[in-house]
Amino acid sequence: MNELITLPNLHPIYLQVLDSLDVGIHIVNHEGISILYNSKMAEIEDMDKRDVLNKNIMDIFLFSSEEESRLLQALRKGTVRKNAKQTYFTFKGQEITTINNTFPLMHEGLIIGAVEIAKDITKLERLSRVSALDKQDTNYTFDQIVGESTAITEVIEGAKKATRTTSSVLIMGKTGTGKELFAQSIHSGSDRSSKAFISQNCAALPDTLIESILFGTVKGAFTGATEHPGLFEQANSGTLMLDEINSLSAPLQAKLLRAIQEKKIRRIGDTKDRKIDVRIIATINEDPLSAIEKNTLREDLYYRLSVVTVVVPTLKQRLDDIPLLVDHFIGKYNERFQLNVPGISEDVMNLFIQYDWPGNVRELEHIIEGAMNLINYDEEIDYTHLPTHVRTKFPLFEATKKPTATLVNHNSSDSKTLQEHMERVEKLYIEQSLKQHNNNITRAAKSLGLSRQSLQYRLKKLGLSSQ
Template sequence: MVIILDLFKEMNYIDGITIINTEGTILFSVKFNPDVDNRIEESIVGKKLFDVFYNLDKSTSSLYECMEKEMVVLKKEQLIKNPYVDDIYTDNISFPIKHEGIVVGAIELSKMINGSEKNNCLEREKSSDYNLLEMKPKCLNLGYNATYFLEDIICKNKRMKELVEYAKHIAKSPSPVFITGETGTGKELFAHGIHNASNRKGKPFIAQNCSAVPENLLESIFFGTSKGSYTGAIDKKGLFEACDGGTLFLDELQCMPIYLQSKLLRAIESGAVRRIGENIERKFDVRIIAATNICTNDILSHKYIRNDLYYRLSVVNIDIMPLRERIEDIEVLSEYFIKKYNRIFEKNITHISPEVKSFMLTYEWPGNVRELENFIESAILNVKKGETVLKSKDINKMRNYSRKEKPLKHSLEDMEIKMIEEALLISNKNVTKAAEYLEIPRQTLQQKMKKYRIEK
């Protein structure tokens, strides 16, 4: 505590606070500096840290450093670049946020460096080998470019491959798309891919999480504001204007208030919006891709989304399978994530321990692909240098967490399906060897495969 107090004294004051979760999503951002428009800060909530501050990555961000080290980090003279304001330098104190001993995010207190302090920083940059001109933004205009392609979707499952092909087929049409799927299945990945496979590629792609913005700001963010419409208001485009010619991705649409859904429907059908505080209609040409983690029946029966809006947006429906229903994808996804985090953490994992492999093939993965990636990232991070086998201490904890109350019959059937799929995977789909692995007659295995519609 004494060290933290000393850090605060050294900074003298703070003029900004940023909070992210472990996935890098900005949960909160505010600036106390009068030169910064806080409506800009509010608009970045729900976006990825590195899409907004495009010169940062995991190796240079003090927020990520404090989460990785699980300790307070002081970083001086950090260069910050984003599309809305001029380049600035900041001094930062970053703290990991923990829940029940596990890091769940980070908070950063920052102070802008001005005047002579800033000039000193610039001189140091110029005299170093670090060339600022080489720093290209990963995503301009707060993520206004789609960064993924349908070819980036890693899958082996037949139905998933068919879904990717279907997405390619409908991509060039102007029709709206409605994507459903559990959390972590890759809904935004599909949205990026559809945009990049469409005739709108190269035009703006804006992803807006409807649950990440305070309700009182949603209308101004979608439709824009005119100067003088309220105290502090400025002339600012809304999402529809900013996205003209491109694709607007509305994630977690069910979180949008019903009253705003009616205005959204009116804007989509008329192809025009009026900024708050003015009477001028501004035309736009935008393709809408909406997504929700709630199944269609629940959406309509519980009235999360207006029926007329749902029918307007669901011209094309894409329902992404949960990871537990495409067990063969676990292996190829794991290989990809192992290569990715081997490179990031400078490790050399070449294979997975039998215990971890068995767990991965039988675990339900309620967080789907995102949870699988986090599991592998954590496991590789904890592997010692020089080790080549992937192990994990989190298996039992995750098993207990994933237990759900189900009727005995369904639980037994689920267990049988998973054991059969695991045996087929281990035996390279050789039914005889799979039956030997399960210690049952080959004919019995074939009957069960037919019963559960398990393909060889």
């Protein structure tokens, strides 16, 4: 029967293709001997192919019995598993977690081998364990939400009313508008403020992993499963925020709806229900009715979550708040970076008012942070400090800031070289700066972004007086 499946003798091109895939592939023959083990699987399990190929799978991995090996279950019993999570240990003692598709290989009605296709989620699993144990204590209150525009103050006043009850809340808003700030503020203002506030981004992890994170597991639920409480249990008596709720699959949304309605959850692999007392705050970054039409959000779940609805405005809808937000972020990064940046130029403020802000408040913060990485200690943020994608959209701002018409003569009779033009422009800029600062070398150098020594060198090179 061995002759029926001689994959190690495949054409080198086929083996090269298998090695280039971003999923691990492990194939055993009818005796449980490893006959194909691609590079990705070797990377996932941190194994050398030579330690795996032509060896029995029970000699390679730390399984207490064949029952624990899904490859051997596929080989011995024809068991097929799809998108199944598995945690196991290599012979080096390294813990691995993967999402696997495992199935037997058939020939003329006989099982001649088995194959496992694995996607590595070991890092995600470790991160989720750390996240799950972290109670993520709330940091924000309504007083810390920056803004005085009508658009934001009306939403704040409406959201404050939600602190009086334990009803579910649905927070709607584009990415970067600050939905989690509102969720934390509602929790902080409620009777549950002394209890846990736990936030989970539903789009960050695959369904097979998010389910175990939310509802927990019992020992033996799957290979390597341990007794582990989910986020519902960890947030008991507190608040659980589920970000991007519409990214969950329909079956998981149905399970979530049942948990909210019945106030009970069942861990994966368990046979008993556990009572929970958790307030759910869900967020969505699109119109929920549109999500319902696209079948990415269950209608019954939407109505159950939207007992209280908070709609966070985009930054474009609250332009009056930009000066306050700019001051807030400059203050934040002045403290973090030990700078003394006074603010932004008038041109930059005008640009900010005209900009579309697709990334909303989060984008504004990132632009301020990025600019303050390029700036001198007490320099004002100007057009040159802005990111390329903003300057590309507003090229005229740069042109209006540079007096090129007076500094460079483009008449055809002007035969100066580029270097001569550059020296002329540099000389005029320095002369203007010295004049503005009453020939104070230190202040002029700072305004030009130069050291005192560098400016003195240029003065000497350009034949300018330093007096």
